[in-house]
Amino acid sequence: MFRNRGFVNSPPGRRGLFPAVFGAAVAMAILAAVMPFWALSDRPLPAKATEDLPAGAMQAKATTACLECHEARIILQQRLSKGAWTKEVDKMVKWGAVVDANDHDALIDYLSTNFGPDQPAYEAPRTAADRNTSEKSAARPSK
Amino acid sequence: MSSRRKFLKQMSGAALAAAAAPAVLTWALPLPQGQSVEVPGEDGMILRSFRFTDLETPVEYFNSWLTPVPHFFVRNHMHEPSELNADDWRLTIGGEVENPVTLKLAELSKLGTHAVVNTLECAGNGRSLQRPQVPGIQWGKGAVSTARFSGPRLRDVLQRAAVKSSGKHVMFRGLDEVPGKVPPFVRSIPIEKALDSDTLLATHMNGAALTKHHGFPARALVPGWIGAASCKWLTEIKVLENEFVGNFMSPAYRFPNQPVKPGDAVKPEDTHPLTALNVKSVISGPADGASVKAGNVNVHGAAWAGEADVVKVEVSTDGGSTWTAANLSHERARYAWRLWSYEWKAQGGNYAILSRATDSQGRSQPAVPAWNPSGYLYNAVDQVKLHVS
Numbered sequence: 001m002f003r004n005r006g007f008v009n010s011p012p013g014r015r016g017l018f019p020a021v022f023g024a025a026v027a028m029a030i031l032a033a034v035m036p037f038w039a040l041s042d043r044p045l046p047a048k049a050t051e052d053l054p055a056g057a058m059q060a061k062a063t064t065a066c067l068e069c070h071e072a073r074i075i076l077q078q079r080l081s082k083g084a085w086t087k088e089v090d091k092m093v094k095w096g097a098v099v100d101a102n103d104h105d106a107l108i109d110y111l112s113t114n115f116g117p118d119q120p121a122y123e124a125p126r127t128a129a130d131r132n133t134s135e136k137s138a139a140r141p142s143k
Numbered sequence: 144m145s146s147r148r149k150f151l152k153q154m155s156g157a158a159l160a161a162a163a164a165p166a167v168l169t170w171a172l173p174l175p176q177g178q179s180v181e182v183p184g185e186d187g188m189i190l191r192s193f194r195f196t197d198l199e200t201p202v203e204y205f206n207s208w209l210t211p212v213p214h215f216f217v218r219n220h221m222h223e224p225s226e227l228n229a230d231d232w233r234l235t236i237g238g239e240v241e242n243p244v245t246l247k248l249a250e251l252s253k254l255g256t257h258a259v260v261n262t263l264e265c266a267g268n269g270r271s272l273q274r275p276q277v278p279g280i281q282w283g284k285g286a287v288s289t290a291r292f293s294g295p296r297l298r299d300v301l302q303r304a305a306v307k308s309s310g311k312h313v314m315f316r317g318l319d320e321v322p323g324k325v326p327p328f329v330r331s332i333p334i335e336k337a338l339d340s341d342t343l344l345a346t347h348m349n350g351a352a353l354t355k356h357h358g359f360p361a362r363a364l365v366p367g368w369i370g371a372a373s374c375k376w377l378t379e380i381k382v383l384e385n386e387f388v389g390n391f392m393s394p395a396y397r398f399p400n401q402p403v404k405p406g407d408a409v410k411p412e413d414t415h416p417l418t419a420l421n422v423k424s425v426i427s428g429p430a431d432g433a434s435v436k437a438g439n440v441n442v443h444g445a446a447w448a449g450e451a452d453v454v455k456v457e458v459s460t461d462g463g464s465t466w467t468a469a470n471l472s473h474e475r476a477r478y479a480w481r482l483w484s485y486e487w488k489a490q491g492g493n494y495a496i497l498s499r500a501t502d503s504q505g506r507s508q509p510a511v512p513a514w515n516p517s518g519y520l521y522n523a524v525d526q527v528k529l530h531v532s
Contacts, residue, residue, distance in 0.1 A: 049180050049181075050193050050194055068323070069322035070192065070194060070195060070322075071192055071193050073190070073191065074192050074280070077271075078278055078281065088278055094324070096323025096324035121271070122281070124190050124199075125179060125180055125190050126179045126180070126188065126190065126201075127185040127187060127190055128180065128182070128185075128187075129186060130185075130213055
């Protein structure tokens with residue numbers, strides 16, 4: 001997923017340079033394996049502003065039902081039991097989410113399978129840095 | 144300083160040379176997590192949600208008493224107003240009043256200016272630390288910030304409208320854009336708090352006009368109380384005989400009257416509305432999981448207690464067996480957090496460093512959080528794990 005996103009985000013003009021830098025890229029990949037990649041650049045490439053829901057039979061229907069009002073991260077960060085997901089879905093249907101009665105149980109299964117209590121925590125991205133603000137605020141950095 | 148730049152500074156010369164390699168290489172490799180999202184006016188914030196906007200302040204920013212606006216957490220329940228024009232903006236004050244009033248921004252500004260330094264904290268701050276996990280924005284420790292808010296006192300505005308003796312609660316309605324059939328974000332506060340001389344209709348934050356994320360052109364500022372009390376983008380103030388009836392007064396933003404076994408359901412009649420914040424401290428540095436060198440290590444953070452005063456912050460470097468008082472910074476205000484620090488002579492090993500605040504009401508942070516179905520008011524003793532080499 002991230003590999004695709006990198007190409008999507010890259011300026012089109014750079015694609016032609018790919019063969020020329022391939023060898024260097026291999027060397028950089030070794031370095032990237034031992035350190036956080038974003039540390040290589042002081043201005044990291046932008047991430048997607050809004051996320052997508054995970055693949056699955058209910059992905060399209062969940063996208064229509066849920067993401068009309070809010071983005072996927074609201075869902076991606078939850079770690080809930082099936083009972084808790086049932087309550088959430090029923091609340092959201094009351095609040096206007098369009099879920100066909102035939103899809104109700106499948107939607108809850110999709111959410112509780114992907115976002116159950118045992119899944120690892122969602123890693124939220126940061127907003128872009130503003131150098132001036134950061135340095136003004138760093139009155140007492142950690143030692 | 145952002146952790147990214149700090150990390151860069153700590154890198155070896157060779158690695159720095161690699162960092163200077165042509166940026167053209169950066170697109171040719173898989174992009175891992177840790178990328179950033181452009182949100183104008185915001186700086187290095189943790190993106191909990193882009194649409195609607197929910198941004199958390201990283202705890203390493205708890206290093207200045209007043210939080211710069213680009214570092215001040217953002218909690219939106221709905222979409223921000225798509226159009227806000229200061230000239231067209233109007234605030235109506237009605238309900239249980241003798242003289243309903245409509246004010247323009249210029250008229251509001253003429254009602255005097257009062258400043259309050261307030262630590263604003265979302266009631267759900269720390270929700271992600273509750274077990275079992277509960278639904279809602281999964282805040283870490285940073286849905287809290289401090290600013291100098293200024294604007295007219297709410298009571299001066301209410302006096303202009305002449306509140307009737309039947310007026311017991313004051314409702315705020317904002318210009319949030321409500322999707323679907325979602326109930327509007329409307330809440331009320333009791334008249335006593337509304338008439339308090341420190342409760343404001345804030346138009347400014349740290350001396351500058353409110354930004355859109357923080358409620359331009361005017362927001363309620365209910366000091367010492369949960370952030371949800373301080374409605375943004377105000378358009379209507381209504382004096383009511385009773386507490387406002389709506390989703391964001393009940394079932395939302397209520398706390399169980401009695402302790403709850405983690406995971407249990409609670410009936411609405413066994414809950415009360417959340418008002419003032421409780422006592423809490425957070426360690427802002429060294430960062431959780433950091434490796435530090437043996438010797439003097441400055442452990443520091445912030446502590447706050449809603450309407451009460453922080454009287455003590457203690458630090459334990461032995462997992463809670465012994466506690467030593469930290470130094471409280473001289474900067475203080477009634478509703479504002481205190482920064483604190485502790486000079487620790489660290490020897491090699493692995494440590495759990497704890498912080499615990501105590502307030503003027505005799506409250507102190509519990510070892511175990513008070514679990515509740517919506518994960519409000521998390522305030523357990525804070526902890527970071529450190530490796531000392």
